[in-house]
Amino acid sequence: MKKKKFIYIGIVVILIAAIILVILGRYNNTKNFTKDKLVIWGDVKNNQAMNEGVKAFKEKYPNVEVEFYNKNRENMIDEFSKIKDKNSYPNIICLDDKDIKEFGARYYKDLIILNEIMKNNIKDFISCKRELVKLYDNFIAVPYTVEPVALYYRKDLLEKYNINSEDIKTWDDFIKAGEEIYKKSNGKVKMISFNKSDNSMLEVLLNEKGIYYFDKDSKLQIDQPGYIDAFNILKRIESSNIDFDNKGDFKLFVNNSNVVCIPYNSELANHLISGRKQENGKWEIMKLPSFEVGGKNSAIAGGTSIVGIKSCKESKDKLSMELIKNIALNKQSLNKGFLNYGQFPSYKPTYEYARFFQNVNYFNEEKIWRVFVDIASKAPSINYTKNYNSVQKIMTDFKKELLNSNDVEKELKNIKTFINSITK
Structure with a gap:
């Protein structure tokens, strides 16, 4: 009996050792x-x-x-x-x-x-x-x-001036609403905020339009109709005096209660939710106005x-x-x-993940993250090219001249010739 007992104990010890080795093996794998x-x-x-x-x-x-x-x-x-x-x-x-x-x-x-x-x-x-x-x-x-761009707006300001956000379908609608608010407020309230010292607003418009500085073959296309259309929207916004210069800091916009909206990425939503709790329910987002009714309205x-x-x-x-x-x-x-x-x-x-489907109480139960997903998924591609940074600087330097020009197309053709002469 003792001999059998030792055999059983030995078998159990061997089995336990084998199990431990398997577990260790899996751990090490x-x-x-x-x-x-x-x-x-x-x-x-x-x-x-x-x-x-x-x-x-x-x-x-x-x-x-x-x-x-x-x-x-x-x-x-x-x-x-x-x-x-x-x-x-x-x-x-x-x-x-x-x-x-x-x-x-x-x-x-x-x-x-x-x-x-x-x-x-x-x-x-x-x-x-x-x-x-x-x-x-x-x-x-x-x-x-990725930085999908939505239009954040003060719902309370639009309501104050009897503007329905659902009526703003195109940039034409947007500019007209901005002019109306500017007039009703005696020039106190501006419609849109962006950095006027760079080309960030123009680049959002260009991407929405499906064009950029370069085409898919890396050739300059700044004199093409789509580019000119986008620039003319920017020019109309600035000439209408409905814009507020935030100097590249969205907090200047957020802290100014006399500006209606800003095109910005999802970072601003997090800032508002965590840092501006007292404004819960006053903010909403929408996709960008399009260039024409039913047109594309996604950009990054x-x-x-x-x-x-x-x-x-x-x-x-x-x-x-x-x-x-x-x-x-x-x-x-x-x-x-x-x-x-x-x-x-x-x-x-x-x-x-669930977060991307949630209603966000701060934004009046909007599914804002789903809006950003949709924008990111539909935004046109951008060909930055190896010359993007130098060309962007040149275009920013010429921005004021272009805004004051009576013949934007001619000026852009001249700039294109100049850029092609100094880049490879």
Whole structure:
């Protein structure tokens, strides 16, 4: 009996040991204990949101240190160009979409080609982001955030001047309503707020119209009818004196109770909900007025995408790619980045989460996030090109002259000739 008892005990011990080994094996299969360090560049808000993806990455790679550096989005290329030693390059950069092609053209040989990530996932991103991450038929970046533009308006101000938002279908309707409010208020109340010192308002109009500085073949199209139509809307708004200059700070608009509306991305909604509780119910959003009745009314004001920079080790580059996937293609991480830091994702599976279907009490129970999803999904693509930043500066410099011109088409043709003479 004792002998049989020992045999049974032995069998039980062996079984328990086998089970423990299986469990440990499964645990180790989900963990990779590679030791390394990855450096990420981004602005503060992007870094906070990307850290949600880092948390997911660290579950599998607990021994890989990830360090963030907060950088100014506007100066990312300049900062990178100052690095003399390639061993000091960051591994991952979150770039403005407008900088992707310029950065890619300048540092193509230093980039990790991301075809392996993108080839089977490209259709999971909103359409307006798909081409801007490609250069020389390769994917040089992965789409990250997008900035869909809606028209935020003070419902109480429109009601005060007997204007029904549902009657504003086109930019013609919008300008007429603005002129009426301006007249009824003796010039006290303005209809729209934007930064008058740059071309941001014009670029929203251009994108809505389905045109931009460059066509799909990267040729200038600033003298085309669509461009002229968009510029003339801007010119009418400014000449009607219904605009308020917010100098690039939406808080100047929010703090001014005598301006009706602003075209802006989803960041403003979060600011209003958290910081302007006393105005609950006074705000609503709508899509942009269209150029003609029933016309398109979706536009974006940019976004960000993520590039990987080659290191001296292939194993490190593979880690960078894994981290990029966890940041840009992990819907749980993207949802947290949106919920906690307001970064609107361009990865469509994220839109399945409950937040994107919720009625928002602050905005009179509107499903505002669904509106932003619809705008992002329908916005036309933008071809920024490697020359975008230089051309944008030139067009901004000529803006005042164009606004005062009696022949906008002629002036634009002359500017086009000038730009073509100084760019390649």
